[in-house]
Amino acid sequence: MNFTDIELIELMHKAGIRPSVQRIAILSSVFNTRRHPSAEDIFSELSPHYPSLSRTTVYNSLHALCECGLVRQLEIDGANMRYDMAPQKPHSHFICRRCGRIFDMAMPEGLSASAGSYEGFCVDCVDVYFKGICPDCKQKLTT
Amino acid sequence: MNFTDIELIELMHKAGIRPSVQRIAILSSVFNTRRHPSAEDIFSELSPHYPSLSRTTVYNSLHALCECGLVRQLEIDGANMRYDMAPQKPHSHFICRRCGRIFDMAMPEGLSASAGSYEGFCVDCVDVYFKGICPDCKQKLTT
DNA sequence: TATAACTTTGTAATCACTACAAGATAGTTA
DNA sequence: TAACTATCTTGTAGTGATTACAAAGTTATA
Numbered sequence: 001m002n003f004t005d006i007e008l009i010e011l012m013h014k015a016g017i018r019p020s021v022q023r024i025a026i027l028s029s030v031f032n033t034r035r036h037p038s039a040e041d042i043f044s045e046l047s048p049h050y051p052s053l054s055r056t057t058v059y060n061s062l063h064a065l066c067e068c069g070l071v072r073q074l075e076i077d078g079a080n081m082r083y084d085m086a087p088q089k090p091h092s093h094f095i096c097r098r099c100g101r102i103f104d105m106a107m108p109e110g111l112s113a114s115a116g117s118y119e120g121f122c123v124d125c126v127d128v129y130f131k132g133i134c135p136d137c138k139q140k141l142t143t
Numbered sequence: 144m145n146f147t148d149i150e151l152i153e154l155m156h157k158a159g160i161r162p163s164v165q166r167i168a169i170l171s172s173v174f175n176t177r178r179h180p181s182a183e184d185i186f187s188e189l190s191p192h193y194p195s196l197s198r199t200t201v202y203n204s205l206h207a208l209c210e211c212g213l214v215r216q217l218e219i220d221g222a223n224m225r226y227d228m229a230p231q232k233p234h235s236h237f238i239c240r241r242c243g244r245i246f247d248m249a250m251p252e253g254l255s256a257s258a259g260s261y262e263g264f265c266v267d268c269v270d271v272y273f274k275g276i277c278p279d280c281k282q283k284l285t286t
Numbered sequence: 287t288a289t290a291a292c293t294t295t296g297t298a299a300t301c302a303c304t305a306c307a308a309g310a311t312a313g314t315t316a
Numbered sequence: 317t318a319a320c321t322a323t324c325t326t327g328t329a330g331t332g333a334t335t336a337c338a339a340a341g342t343t344a345t346a
Contacts (some may be wrong), residue, residue: 018312020311020312020323020325022324022325039302040302052325053326055302055303056303056304056305056325056328057325059304060324076218077218078216078218081221081302094264094266103264105264108251108254118237118248121246121277122275122276122277123237123274123275124274124275124276125274125275126272126273127271127273127274128254128270128272129269129272130261130270131266131267132265134263135264138263161293161343161344163292163294163342165294181333182333182334195295196294196295197294197296198296198334199294199295199296199334200294200295202333202334203293203294204293204294207293222303224334
């Protein structure tokens with residue numbers, strides 16, 4: 001979880017996307033935390049450091065980064081789209097109903113391979129979302 | 144896929160929710176098709192038959208039906224919340240990127256049992272969403 | 287029948303996200 | 317380096333799904 005700007009630029013070049021200052025910051029915000037941030041999260045994190053940053057730029061950049069395959073959208077949240085680093089081994093996600101945090105979980109076995117295994121369907125993406133209470137909140141509830 | 148109003152009322156009684164005319168219609172709209180409708184779908188389907196029906200009622204009723212466990216929300220769509228009949232055996236969903244239709248799929252084995260199997264996490268819900276191209280659209284694309 | 291609890295309805299608001307057009311930036315060619 | 321072009325960023329003004337709220341209607345129970 002420690003991508004330097006140099007590495008991020010390299011990744012963007014390879015992905016065929018122009019590495020603007022804003023995009024580097026946004027990609028870093030997604031890659032260098034495991035928070036699965038929303039667009040608004042990213043905007044409020046970066047806004048103090050890039051006062052001219054526009055919300056529209058955050059949305060545009062995230063779209064571009066998704067299209068070139070560096071970032072992935074999570075629809076686990078219902079209210080907001082969340083963003084995740086794409087180049088990692090397949091995994092699933094857990095969202096806590098109390099605190100709203102999203103956790104990476106192991107991908108249940110056999111699932112990552114199941115793309116393409118459904119007769120006649122052309123599956124290009126599998127999302128597994130668990131919901132419930134995270135360990136921290138569980139403890140708080142029982143004390 | 145053929146629930147009579149009597150059966151729907153019975154289900155609502157058991158679930159502890161008051162079966163108003165509107166709720167029966169809305170529940171029927173979810174149970175008696177496999178379209179996984181959005182709130183707007185339901186509203187435009189029912190509106191001609193219940194001219195006084197309000198969008199707010201659709202939303203309120205769907206919430207109530209979700210809370211009492213008869214209906215389930217699908218977040219597969221990104222833009223809209225979709226609704227599904229809850230009391231069925233666990234299954235997954237596929238959404239077609241072309242036509243937007245949602246299909247029921249088999250639940251990948253082992254997954255339905257995995258609720259609760261993550262150390263420290265209290266999992267109460269598992270959603271598996273596949274995305275890609277459905278057989279119909281695949282055919283149209285190749286001709 | 288009276289009372290309380292719950293539902294429906296319509297309007298107004300919220301909030302994430304998108305459309306659009308003008309201005310800024312960077313890469314390319316001469 | 318200068319000019320040209322393609323691409324990015326920015327701000328404003330939407331859009332569209334969903335929610336908040338309060339008044340009016342309905343149902344359950346005593």
